[in-house]
Amino acid sequence: MGAVIDILSTTLYNDVTVYDGLIFFTVVLLSVLVARFIRLYLHKMFREKVAPDILSILEKIVYYAVIIIGVISVLPQIGVNLTGLLVAGGVIGVVIGFASQSVVSNLISGLFLVFERPVRIGDQINVEETSGFVEDIRILSTIVRTYDGIYVRIPNEKVFSSNITNYVANAARRFEYIIGISYSDDAQKAIQVIQNVLEDHPFALQNPSPNVFVDSLGDSSVNIAVRVWVPSVVWYEVRTQLLWKLKTALVTEGITIPFPQRVVHLPQKSEVS
Numbered sequence: 001m002g003a004v005i006d007i008l009s010t011t012l013y014n015d016v017t018v019y020d021g022l023i024f025f026t027v028v029l030l031s032v033l034v035a036r037f038i039r040l041y042l043h044k045m046f047r048e049k050v051a052p053d054i055l056s057i058l059e060k061i062v063y064y065a066v067i068i069i070g071v072i073s074v075l076p077q078i079g080v081n082l083t084g085l086l087v088a089g090g091v092i093g094v095v096i097g098f099a100s101q102s103v104v105s106n107l108i109s110g111l112f113l114v115f116e117r118p119v120r121i122g123d124q125i126n127v128e129e130t131s132g133f134v135e136d137i138r139i140l141s142t143i144v145r146t147y148d149g150i151y152v153r154i155p156n157e158k159v160f161s162s163n164i165t166n167y168v169a170n171a172a173r174r175f176e177y178i179i180g181i182s183y184s185d186d187a188q189k190a191i192q193v194i195q196n197v198l199e200d201h202p203f204a205l206q207n208p209s210p211n212v213f214v215d216s217l218g219d220s221s222v223n224i225a226v227r228v229w230v231p232s233v234v235w236y237e238v239r240t241q242l243l244w245k246l247k248t249a250l251v252t253e254g255i256t257i258p259f260p261q262r263v264v265h266l267p268q269k270s271e272v273s
Contacts, residue, residue, distance in 0.1 A: 024074055031070025035063045052121055057114055057139070102157065106140040109160035113137060118164050124232075126165040127154055168232040172205055175228060175239045179246065180221030182256035187214055187222050190255045194226055197249045203238045205229040221258050 039059045046055055114137070119125050123134045125144065132146035142159050144152045167173065181190050191212050198204040198212070208229045215225035226246070230238045250257060 027070055027074040028067070031067045034070070035066035038066060039063045056121075057137070060139075102155070106156045109156035110137070110139045110141075112160055113142070113156055119159075119166055123169065124167040126167070127159055127162050130154060167235070170232060172208065172229045173232040173235045174208075175230070175235065177226040177228075177243060177246070178215060179224045179226060179250070180218060180257060181224060181250070182258045183222055185222075185255050187224065189253065190224060190250060193249050193253050193255065194224065194246055197242075197246055198226075198228060201238070201242060201245070203230045203234055204242070205231070 039062060042059055042062060043055065046058075113119070119134050119137070119142070121134050121137060124132070125134060127144070130144055130146065130152050132144045132150075132152070134142065135145045135151065136143040139156075141153045141155050144154060146152060179190075179194070181187065191214075194212050195210070198210045199206075204210060205228075210229065211225070211227040213225055214222060216223045228238075228242070247257065
């Protein structure tokens with residue numbers, strides 16, 4: 001390691017004057033300004049043609065590439081020997097490579113996630129025990145905001161190698177209720193009431209159409225299954241609101257939703273003659 005430091009010291013500080021330093025910082029500043037201009041230009045040109053997550057990563061790659069090219073181009077002008085710098089960089093790269101295998105793995109996984117695109121920014125996903133909204137897809141990690149408002153950083157290697165559940169990849173998502181009505185009530189009437197509520201709801205899709213049918217005969221009730229397709233982005237809100245609307249409509253029409261009950265027969269005592 002000491003030899004590497006000696007190479008760097010000789011490479012960077014040999015015959016470098018104050019004038020060379022001014023040239024270096026001027027070129028770096030110009031490189032940053034050019035990189036920002038190109039980044040803004042790319043954003044303006046492709047914001048309606050490329051997905052936001054892909055465009056964001058492309059902008060970052062171009063931004064840092066321009067700066068690095070600017071720095072490398074000015075080094076020979078100020079007397080820096082790039083040959084020695086490359087040798088030192090190669091040695092350091094080997095050392096870092098052994099110590100950062102997980103970083104490389106996360107980087108490669110991040111690139112695969114960008115090109116395969118199983119998730120996008122704004123999607124609702126589940127990765128192992130973490131569920132929530134994708135806030136950002138970075139080079140090394142993915143940021144997920146849970147439904148409780150907690151930000152979780154997940155290494156891209158874990159995201160790529162895990163089973164990903166994407167709740168909004170499909171435009172529509174289905175949920176199901178099992179509603180029990182009394183045996184003394186008209187099941188066909190109850191089905192019609194439920195269908196009317198679904199037809200009036202703005203987010204209950206008619207294509208695919210909802211399914212309402214008698215699913216089973218329970219111990220205390222006739223169980224009606226209600227399967228409804230809704231837009232994925234409002235799935236949770238509709239699922240929580242619609243159940244109460246169905247209950248209210250059934251009660252208004254005189255349909256009873258019974259409590260679990262059990263009939264017990266007690267034997268009568270025989271009279272002793």
